[in-house]
Amino acid sequence: MKNIVICASLNDDSLNLLKLLKGNDLLKDAKLHFVHCFEIQIYTSDFSPYIFPTEDTYPEIEKSTEAILKNVAKEVCTETQFKNADFKCFFSHSPKEKIREYLKEEKADLVVVATRGKHGIEGLFSSSFAEHLLKYSPCDIHVLRPVEK
Numbered sequence: 001m002k003n004i005v006i007c008a009s010l011n012d013d014s015l016n017l018l019k020l021l022k023g024n025d026l027l028k029d030a031k032l033h034f035v036h037c038f039e040i041q042i043y044t045s046d047f048s049p050y051i052f053p054t055e056d057t058y059p060e061i062e063k064s065t066e067a068i069l070k071n072v073a074k075e076v077c078t079e080t081q082f083k084n085a086d087f088k089c090f091f092s093h094s095p096k097e098k099i100r101e102y103l104k105e106e107k108a109d110l111v112v113v114a115t116r117g118k119h120g121i122e123g124l125f126s127s128s129f130a131e132h133l134l135k136y137s138p139c140d141i142h143v144l145r146p147v148e149k
Contacts, residue, residue: 002030002109006076007099007129008069009114010036015068017114017144019075026110026142032081033106034069035088037095058091065089096132104138111137114144 004027008018021027038061043050053061069087077085092098103111115130133141 003033003106004030005033005035005099005103005106005108005111007111007113007133008034008036008072009116009129010065010068011116013116013146014114015072017146018072018112020144021076021112026112027076027081030081030109031084031086032073032077033086033088033102033108034073035086035090035099035102036065036069037090037092037098038065039095040091040093042093053091061091062089096129096136099129099133100136100138108139110140110142112142112144115146 006018006021008015038053041052043052066087066089069089073082073085073087088102090098090102099111102108111133113130113133115128130141130143134143
């Protein structure tokens with residue numbers, strides 16, 4: 001059985017792209033892991049640093065994220081896959097590295113990621129999550145690109 005990790009960004013465009021996986025042969029005979037990683041931000045002020053999100057908000061964020069991931073999974077998975085799927089929400093200063101570590105830990109055969117399709121100046125300054133996975137993923141990667149309008 002294949003081990004497939006589906007990295008979900010929580011924006012509507014990415015979630016809708018992931019829903020297009022329904023019935024895809026890539027997912028046949030696979031255990032699916034739906035994951036999202038929030039980046040921990042540190043801001044400094046005159047008197048003290050401020051960290052967002054704060055640890056006391058983690059449980060609420062995890063619960064909401066899991067609900068979103070389960071809604072996507074219901075549209076993508078077979079009934080058996082859904083019952084056996086894992087749903088993970090991580091918090092890290094470096095989401096790219098956290099996901100890479102998770103892929104190694106789970107011995108993933110494939111990682112699926114949806115891109116935002118930023119081009120030009122907008123894409124020039126973004127540090128693409130998919131690009132990072134293309135360079136450093138310990139397994140194969142399947143990139144879903146947005147449909148051009």
